[in-house]
Amino acid sequence: MKVKLLFFASLREQLGSGGEEFELPAGVATVAALRAHLAGRGGAWHSALADEKLLRMAVNQDIVKPGAPIKPGDEIAFFPPVTGG
Numbered sequence: 001m002k003v004k005l006l007f008f009a010s011l012r013e014q015l016g017s018g019g020e021e022f023e024l025p026a027g028v029a030t031v032a033a034l035r036a037h038l039a040g041r042g043g044a045w046h047s048a049l050a051d052e053k054l055l056r057m058a059v060n061q062d063i064v065k066p067g068a069p070i071k072p073g074d075e076i077a078f079f080p081p082v083t084g085g
Contacts, residue, residue: 001072008079014048032066
């Protein structure tokens, strides 16, 4: 199942990419599982997406909790928390 991944702000800089089309491996059905899978790529991926990093996630432009399910065609965004002034 294909999804679209988007990375914003410092994540985009760390990963050197604003996003990608991604084929989900079997067993990756939640945002948390996707994050863990991507962190498993190692290097900058692990540094940017490791569990101890505070990140926000959205599916189809709706902020979600880590256990949120993902389905084919979804757009999943990862971004650091932001503050306004």
